[in-house]
Amino acid sequence: MSEFRLARERGIVLRVTKFRLKSRLHTLLVGSPRASIVYSNMALFHLIAGWIGYVLMCLLGLMLIVFLCFCLYIKYIHLKYDHIPGPPRDSFIFGHSATIMRETSNGRVIHDKFLEWSETYGPVYRINGMHIVMVFVTCPDTTKEVLMSPKYPKDSLVYKGLFNLFGQRFLGSGLITAHNHDAWYKQRRIMDPAFSSLYLRGQMGAFNERAERLMDKLADMADTNTAANMHQMFNLVTLDVITKVAFGVDVDLLKESDSPFPKAIEMCLKGMVHYVRDSTFQLYPKNKKFINEVKESVQLLRSTGRRWINERKMAIQNGEDVPKDILTQILKTAGKEENTENEDEELMLDNFVTLFVAGQETTANQLAFAVMELGRLPEILANVKQEVDDVIGMKQEISFDDLGKMTYLSQVLKETLRLYPTAPGTSRFIPNDITINGIPIPAGVTCFFNSYVCGRLDKFFEEPLKFDPERFHPDTAKPYYCYYPFALGPRSCLGQSFAQVRHTHSSRHVDTHTHTHTRSHPIPSVVCRWRRR
Numbered sequence: 311m312s313e314f315r316l317a318r319e320r321g322i323v324l325r326v327t328k329f330r331l332k333s334r335l336h337t338l339l340v341g342s343p344r345a346s347i348v349y350s351n352m353a354l355f356h357l358i359a360g361w362i363g364y365v366l367m368c369l370l371g372l373m374l375i376v377f378l379c380f381c382l383y384i385k386y387i388h389l390k391y392d393h394i395p396g397p398p399r400d401s402f403i404f405g406h407s408a409t410i411m412r413e414t415s416n417g418r419v420i421h422d423k424f425l426e427w428s429e430t431y432g433p434v435y436r437i438n439g440m441h442i443v444m445v446f447v448t449c450p451d452t453t454k455e456v457l458m459s460p461k462y463p464k465d466s467l468v469y470k471g472l473f474n475l476f477g478q479r480f481l482g483s484g485l486i487t488a489h490n491h492d493a494w495y496k497q498r499r500i501m502d503p504a505f506s507s508l509y510l511r512g513q514m515g516a517f518n519e520r521a522e523r524l525m526d527k528l529a530d531m532a533d534t535n536t537a538a539n540m541h542q543m544f545n546l547v548t549l550d551v552i553t554k555v556a557f558g559v560d561v562d563l564l565k566e567s568d569s570p571f572p573k574a575i576e577m578c579l580k581g582m583v584h585y586v587r588d589s590t591f592q593l594y595p596k597n598k599k600f601i602n603e604v605k606e607s608v609q610l611l612r613s614t615g616r617r618w619i620n621e622r623k624m625a626i627q628n629g630e631d632v633p634k635d636i637l638t639q640i641l642k643t644a645g646k647e648e649n650t651e652n653e654d655e656e657l658m659l660d661n662f663v664t665l666f667v668a669g670q671e672t673t674a675n676q677l678a679f680a681v682m683e684l685g686r687l688p689e690i691l692a693n694v695k696q697e698v699d700d701v702i703g704m705k706q707e708i709s710f711d712d713l714g715k716m717t718y719l720s721q722v723l724k725e726t727l728r729l730y731p732t733a734p735g736t737s738r739f740i741p742n743d744i745t746i747n748g749i750p751i752p753a754g755v756t757c758f759f760n761s762y763v764c765g766r767l768d769k770f771f772e773e774p775l776k777f778d779p780e781r782f783h784p785d786t787a788k789p790y791y792c793y794y795p796f797a798l799g800p801r802s803c804l805g806q807s808f809a810q811v812r813h814t815h816s817s818r819h820v821d822t823h824t825h826t827h828t829r830s831h832p833i834p835s836v837v838c839r840w841r842r843r
């Protein structure tokens with residue numbers, strides 16, 4: 311009995327052990343409930359991973375197909391435009407980009423490369439950047455046809471890009487960047503009167519006063535034999551003039567040397583160059599600090615504009631007598647489109663920034679280049695002085711009519727812009743087929759018109775590197791559509807008269823009151839030592 315019980319108990323133990331073994335084996339093979347969840351998760355993971363892999367493969371395949379299609383498109387563009395002469399491409403996809411990057415990054419003037427290509431390939435040549443074709447034109451007839459007609463809009467590649475600067479609204483839809491012809495024309499019609507000779511005639515007091523301030527500063531420097539960085543000084547005075555004549559605000563930047571405003575404009579201009587030329591600039595962490603500075607500068611310009619505009623609005627609401635200046639005209643551009651109040655304000659700020667960006671450096675650079683050449687060429691300086699003495703004599707205040715009498719000085723300033731056009735060109739989109747110099751140009755390209763290149767081509771100007779104001783003598787034939795430092799046609803410079811008054815005025819003062827001992831370097835350091843006359 312006991313043996314029987316023992317055997318039975320052993321049997322139970324055996325069965326229990328068997329059961330445990332079985333269940334271990336089952337757990338191993340099939341899994342416990344927890345393990346089965348893990349198992350099903352793993353299966354799901356494998357399934358998803360498989361799908362992701364599949365999707366990635368599809369995406370890769372798709373990207374390859376897109377890339378091949380893009381390459382085919384580039385090939386098609388090459389076939390379509392390669393009959394236009396041009397330098398050999400650096401690469402199939404990027405076209406001439408490597409050369410352009412190389413030329414811009416080593417501190418050389420990119421326009422010299424364009425000049426070299428113009429001399430080699432003639433009045434119309436092509437360069438490629440991926441699928442985009444740019445046609446550089448120096449043919450006077452085409453320059454006339456395209457720039458004088460509203461049929462050819464400004465090209466969106468450059469101008470739409472300047473709506474923002476590193477993500478910050480910059481020139482927006484203001485006068486320079488406005489793309490739609492009707493929207494631009496509405497703004498231009500309102501702004502024109504504030505830039506007319508009639509308006510500027512009434513502003514001679516402001517021009518005289520600012521030029522006097524410059525002369526006082528230079529006289530002080532002459533007394534202490536201090537070298538003057540003329541580029542910097544012209545920058546400050548030009549800014550003083552624009553703020554006074556355009557916006558009725560009196561600042562004296564020659565005294566307030568710590569004002570952040572001139573630096574902000576300089577930063578915006580520097581930022582603009584990088585932003586337009588190199589679309590990868592923002593991707594490099596090393597450029598972050600610079601980009602932040604540029605963004606802060608844009609914000610400073612726009613917030614200053616907002617403040618001045620609001621102050622003027624308040625003055626108008628309070629019935630105060632406000633000048634009919636450029637700021638008043640900017641306020642009138644509001645409400646002309648079907649815009650919200652916010653969009654109106656943004657458009658006004660676009661034009662505020664536009665006028666500083668378009669008007670300040672261009673003018674200051676021209677004056678600095680003129681002083682640089684006068685310092686190098688004593689005979690021309692003597693002629694200028696003679697004319698200024700004849701027309702102005704010892705008069706303190708210069709009138710608008712006096713400016714018109716200084717023809718030699720005006721020739722000097724024109725010649726300065728031939729060799730050193732401070733806004734070196736413009737571009738237009740060509741929406742229809744045209745023929746340039748006998749070469750058919752299919753629609754869809756951007757045409758570039760470069761006044762730096764035209765001004766230095768010997769087929770237009772004999773001995774082009776010689777500074778010779780006689781080229782612009784009133785009796786000499788006018789250059790035929792190869793000299794356009796202020797652009798041409800409907801989109802030509804709004805501030806041309808403004809700039810001319812400003813230049814003639816400053817140069818006249820500089821020449822009357824002082825003698826120069828000029829140590830001239832290329833911009834940005836035209837350094838002079840002045841001596842009282």
Ligand code: HEM
Nearest residue numbers: 485486668669672673733736795796797801803804805809
């Ligand atoms: C030496 C001085 C100047 C030069 C060489 C110059 C040159 C130019 C050029 C070449 C353009 C055409 C730009 C383009 O097509 O992209 C232009 C447009 C313009 N400039 Fe000037 N500029 C000068 C001074 C000024 C000044 C002093 C102001 C205003 C205070 C000004 C305001 C403008 C404006 C608003 C436009 C756009 C016009 C439009 O599309 O309706 N500029 N300038």
